[in-house]
Each structure stands twice: as structure tokens, then as C-alpha cells.
Amino acid sequence: MSKMILTTEGDKHILVTRRFAASPEAVYRAHTEPQLVQKWLLGPEGWTMPVCVTDAQPGGKIRYEWTDGKGRGFHVTGEYLELEPYSRIVHVERMHLPDPTPDNHVETRFDPDGTGTLMTMRMTLPDSQTRAAMLATGMEHGMEASYARLEKII
Amino acid sequence: MPNLDASFSALADPTRRTILARLALGEATVRELAEPFEMTQPAISQHLKVLEKAGLILRRVDGTRRPRRLAKEGIEAMDQWLATLRKALEKNYNRLDEVLAAMEPEKGRKTR
Numbered sequence: 001m002s003k004m005i006l007t008t009e010g011d012k013h014i015l016v017t018r019r020f021a022a023s024p025e026a027v028y029r030a031h032t033e034p035q036l037v038q039k040w041l042l043g044p045e046g047w048t049m050p051v052c053v054t055d056a057q058p059g060g061k062i063r064y065e066w067t068d069g070k071g072r073g074f075h076v077t078g079e080y081l082e083l084e085p086y087s088r089i090v091h092v093e094r095m096h097l098p099d100p101t102p103d104n105h106v107e108t109r110f111d112p113d114g115t116g117t118l119m120t121m122r123m124t125l126p127d128s129q130t131r132a133a134m135l136a137t138g139m140e141h142g143m144e145a146s147y148a149r150l151e152k153i154i
Numbered sequence: 155m156p157n158l159d160a161s162f163s164a165l166a167d168p169t170r171r172t173i174l175a176r177l178a179l180g181e182a183t184v185r186e187l188a189e190p191f192e193m194t195q196p197a198i199s200q201h202l203k204v205l206e207k208a209g210l211i212l213r214r215v216d217g218t219r220r221p222r223r224l225a226k227e228g229i230e231a232m233d234q235w236l237a238t239l240r241k242a243l244e245k246n247y248n249r250l251d252e253v254l255a256a257m258e259p260e261k262g263r264k265t266r
Contacts, residue, residue, distance in 0.1 A: 022255070045245070129163050129166045
């Protein structure tokens with residue numbers, strides 16, 4: 001099974017990589033077509049995404065609304081900046097909890113990798129404080145464990 | 155309940171992360187904590203104050219000494235939050251695997 005790798009770069013970046021057993025076209029579509037996004041971008045068990053807007057064109061709006069079905073929920077808004085089917089998406093997003101979090105600038109690449117796809121997501125936060133709010137030592141330790149596992153597989 | 159925002163922003167500073175790493179080995183005084191840094195004790199005390207306010211360390215009174223140690227509750231709350239976040243992300247991608255498998259039923263026939 002493919003392992004997600006999450007790591008940091010410099011002061012403001014977070015990198016996530018993951019391999020998928022499908023073409024870049026399929027993985028790209030699963031990130032930009034609402035009826036597909038709603039099937040997987042859900043977080044913890046029991047949560048659903050009743051509202052999913054992905055206007056996949058430069059300047060187009062993004063809106064994801066999640067609910068746990070028990071009255072709890074939150075939403076994300078954003079805008080697409082650049083789209084290169086089926087290899088690259090650049091967008092900004094922010095969470096509303098309900099106050100908006102600082103903008104997260106996200107570049108997602110889909111590169112052919114054998115018969116599958118290597119996805120690389122590079123997030124850029126405004127400053128190290130904001131990034132620290134998303135990460136911490138515990139997660140870095142988890143990352144090291146992932147690398148160790150990866151090295152064993154290779 | 156420790157304040158997660160304060161905890162995470164306290165971790166944004168490399169000196170404070172090093173202090174926490176030192177305290178993970180056991181209780182230490184301000185002087186011991188200042189030792190590895192080219193910093194005055196008041197500067198270190200300032201960092202300790204931030205960590206204390208964030209609920210990540212505790213202070214004990216021992217005569218004139220004020221040794222610090224990790225606050226288990228604060229660290230665990232942060233750990234739990236991160237584990238939840240990471241698990242949620244992994245779960246998403248495992249679900250995406252299934253979505254992709256359903257999208258490409260012809261997969262496997264394409265091998266050359």
C-alpha cells in the first residue's frame with residue numbers, strides 16, 4: 001500500500017507526497033470534479049461534504065462544506081490560480097472556523113510514475129507561526145517513521 | 155483544557171523547541187536550560203514564560219530554584235490533535251484509491 005509522506009521545507013512550506021495506482025488524468029479529475037471530490041475529501045469517519053463547488057478555471061471559486069450530521073461543521077473557501085490539465089493545479093484556500101485562517105497557497109502536481117501517478121502537494125503558509133499551527137514535533141516524528149518504512153520497502 | 159493555538163505558536167520558535175527537547179529528558183533549572191544557548195538567562199526566562207502560558211511546561215518551587223518540566227496534559231492534547239489530522243488526511247487518500255479504482259475499470263488491460 002502506498003504511504004503518504006508529509007514533510008516541511010524551509011520556514012513556510014509543507015510537502016505531501018502520495019502515489020496512486022491510476023493515471024495523472026484520473027487523479028487530476030478526482031481533485032477537480034465535484035461529484036468525485038465529494039467521495040473522498042471527507043476527513044474523519046462519519047463526515048460528509050454536502051456542498052462542493054469547484055469552478056476549475058483561473059479565478060474560479062472553491063467552496064467545500066463539511067458536516068458530521070450532528071450539527072457540527074466548517075467550510076473552506078478558495079480560488080483557483082492556475083490549471084494545467086492533467087499535471088498541475090495552483091490554488092489558495094482558507095478554513096472558516098468560523099473566523100478565516102490565513103491563506104494557504106497550494107501547488108499540486110500529478111506526475112506519471114510507472115503505471116501510476118506521483119502526487120506532490122506543496123503548501124505555502126504566510127509565516128512560520130501559521131505553519132506551526134498545522135504541524136509540530138509529533139508529526140515530524142511520524143514523518144521519520146514513514147521514511148524509515150519507505151527505505152525498508154526500497 | 156490547554157489552548158492549542160498557543161501551544162502550536164509556542165512551537166514556532168527553534169529555541170523553544172530545543173528547550174522542550176531538553177525537558178523531555180527530565181526536569182531542568184533555568185541555568186541548565188540556558189547553557190546550550192548563547193543567550194542570557196532573562197532571554198531564556200522569556201521563552202519559558204511563553205511555553206508555560208501555552209500549557210506546555212510546569213514550574214516547581216524548590217527553595218530559590220524554579221525547575222521546569224514538561225506538562226504532560228498540554229503535550230498530549232497537541233499530540234492527539236496532530237494524530238487526528240494526519241489520520242484524516244491518510245483516510246482521505248485511502249478513499250481516493252477506491253474512487254480511482256472505480257474510475258478506471260479498464261486498468262490492467264492497458265499494460266504493454
